Amino acid sequence: MFRSTLSSWREYLTPVSHKSTFKKTGEITPEEFVEAGDYLVFKFPTWQWSPASANKRKDFLPKDKQFLVTRHVPSYQRASTYLGMDNNEEDEEEIIGEDGWTATHISKLQKNKNDNNNSHDNQSKTTNKTTDNENSIDEIEDIEDIEDFDEEIDLNDDNNDNNFNNSNYSNKDRRNYDLYIGYSTSYKVPKMYLVGFDSNGIPLNPDQMFEDISGDYRDKTATIEKAPFLNDTTSVSIHPCRHATVMKVLMARAEIAAKNKQLREKQKLEKEKEKEEKEKESDKNIIKRVAKLGLMDSDDTGADIDDDEEWESIGKDIYDNQSEIIRVDQYLIIFLKFIASVTPGINHDYTMDAF
Amino acid sequence: MLSSTDLDVIDRIWKGTIKISVRLSPLDLNIHHHKSPVYYLTAKRNSFLPLYYDDFLKFFKPYLNFATEQTFERLKLNLWLEFEDIPIKWNYPIGLLYDYLGLDLNAHVWNLKIHFNNYPTDFLIPQIKLDFMEKFWVNQIKEACYIQHSSAKPIMSLSTVDSSSLWESVKAHDFSQFNSIFYKKILPPVSTDLKHVPVKVYLPYSSSNFILQELVEPKDPETNLKITIKDVLNKWLPDLFSKNDPNYKYAFPLIQGIIVPGNVPICELYYLMTYLDGFLHICILMNS
Known part of the structure; x- marks a missing residue:
């Protein structure tokens, strides 16, 4: 001031x-x-x-x-998600997937999804679960379904982060x-x-x-x-x-x-x-x-x-x-x-x- | 780099004209007049019809049948031209529109009808604001620049003075002004430096109103020879233009009203015969 x-x-x-x-x-x-x-x-x-x-x-x-x-x-997107950095002060637990993948971005999305009651899938170019919005939300909130995210990560190595973030956008973001x-x-x-x-x-x-x-x-x-x-x-x-x-x-x-x-x-x-x-x-x-x-x-x-x-x-x-x-x-x-x-x-x- | 012979050719092309007569549609004619007055003009081939709209409007306004409280601006936005019941696409250069019809050049005056009502939005791009021609032209020239360089930077980095000057040169049909910006600042000095040549091919006899536009390089990457217009036509329309045919057997290309010989390199042709929207528009007409 x-x-x-x-x-x-x-x-x-x-x-x-x-x-x-x-x-x-x-x-x-x-x-x-x-x-x-x-x-x-x-x-x-x-x-x-x-x-x-x-x-x-x-x-x-x-x-x-x-x-x-x-x-x-x-x-x-917020700056941190865009740059792929985790600059948030909150601690994020490392979630180890079934294949040993560490899903660094899931937790942030988790938070967002949990925060928002009605999420829409509006930028779902790369996701393969676009047909039913509700289904995708359920799947995201289920931590054990990490292997689905693994497939998305495998799809395209270069654009990993971007695809990932774009695919599960909520309008409220x-x-x-x-x-x-x-x-x-x-x-x-x-x-x-x-x-x-x-x-x-x-x-x-x-x-x-x-x-x-x-x-x-x-x-x-x-x-x-x-x-x-x-x-x-x-x-x-x-x-x-x-x-x-x-x-x-x-x-x-x-x-x-x-x-x-x-x-x-x-x-x-x-x-x-x-x-x-x-x-x-x-x-x-x-x-x-x-x-x-x-x-x-x-x-x-x-x-x-x-x-x-x-x-x-x-x-x-x-x-x-x-x-x-x-x-x-x-x-x-x-x-x-x-x-x-x-x-x-x-x-x-x-x-x-x-x- | 334009040599003096190049400049001479371009000068003649820019001087090309078409005789047009314009009559008012009977629906818009004031009942006190039995017959529509006729407006004759010698229009420049390398120009656009909307640039003459002001003249048309001034001439026909006294003869219009509805409330004369219509403002000049509103009338201009509702103005459209028609040839034998076909609405004329205002966004095409005049020379292209005329060539498209395949009429005999020397014999005809092109007879058009002008309307101020019932703008056919199904056939024509709507004229929304008074600067519709400028906006369309800017879009075309940017696209042409992008095709030439694979980047829009040359045209975007023009100063305000230069970009306005370029549009003014189009309105005034002033080649030296157009040359000083388009040729000197946008086009690369050597025609083979173009990344691609902005070409559009029109097929008026096609049932689906075809326009062909694909990427054309100035030189064949394998042989390093300049690609000629015959090569392009053979690639896009192999049935009409076969490689072995020395003359135009079935169809011929008409550019700026001229039947161009097949062995001219397309990149050089572009520098000589581009329209002032930055594109080389080619009409394909059938031999009768």
Whole structure:
């Protein structure tokens, strides 16, 4: 509580900078934030700009573009089940199956099933007991039927964990999140706020929301605070202290990948040009020889030279325009990739490959 | 990499036109008028009919029979065209629609009828919002980009300015603007670098309204030779296009209104004759 008050004080007191340093430092100015936000909203309309109420408004951002929001983003699995980690504080007994298999995930599902009275089998792509929901629930709750789970595990070694978790989903596990991206003046980076709702639309409390943040970040950088641009809404925010460094690294990587691709294309182009020029040379030679025979007009050799010049100018254009490889408006796309790793269970990223 | 001869060919293709006449359906015509007025236009083959809807609407609005309180927007969303009782699919390029009919190019004016009521949702994609053409085109161009690169990244990473400029070039039918983005930023510089060639083959004489679309590579992986259009047709329609047949015995391919010789590599053909939705649409017509 104290920390969040401190951070909002700090935000209030830090002056806003307008110099562009995004490649060097990974930080962005408010103008760049608006530009990147415009790009995000233009390409991916599930994200929208939003104004803020008068008392929450920041004057360094346009009135109608105070923060970005995407609503009703689904989350089907908690972070720990998604990553296959058992980070829960509760002890889980190792249940040894008949063949000596240790069913590490059963106990968690057991708990879920026992907690929920009516479970539905809605993501049952891989389960072989989909026809009768009730039957499958009975079978799950019977610990001795572990050999059935064994068959599922055997089915597909690579996708073991995923299949397993997907096949016995309950609707009640599904949560919905509203995600907000605001601008942090003290760190000069975007800042992520999560507000979650369970499948009945009831707001989640912070402890529940923490379940959707991956273990590494959960203890260190996730904070409970009231979103500064909303009215009295408790959210979980990702502390932005490391954002700038992370963004700098990610953007450098993206730039290198893009540069390499350009280099490869350029080399290919030059090879192709050489080939074409060699062919043209041989054509020219033939034409020259034929011209010497007096069968063709000497004007024809001039036409070939013109072709080459045109060729050159088209080739150059491609590379002049691409000096700016990673633009600031792609900043938020890369930012969302990073956030996706922090909140692995929340499927908010329908954008595109960053690099 | 487009040479000057390539640019010349593309320029001629973009200049290709079709003469169209549009008459108002008698059901929508105001009773004070006995006969519908006729709207004549020379439409660009490499374009879409909805891009002319505004012109149609402006011309026909005074002659409509129902309450003129209908807004421009609502009329536009209910607008549909028909040729000899067949609703015209607005999402196909105009050149493709015309070629599909197999009419004689030089002889005809294409006579269409325009309707503002009873939109045939069974036959046509509904026109839900005013940007329906743009949304459809964006979808097509993204798909074409994905087929070209096995990734949608080139088109998704276009800046806002570039992506709007690309759509503007389609609306304005401006090849140099289209070239500066589609050819220079999306297409790979060398045609054999395409992962696959976006091709669609249409069979208007088929009883089930066939469209064929499979993956076409620019080069045969075994022989490393460029795949020609004849190779593609032989693979997909072996009964109509046999390997040994040098000329088009039973059927022929019509692209942009041109009967294309069989030995042209399909990847080069794509660069020359792609429509502005990123696809090479090929009509297969039967020899009479």
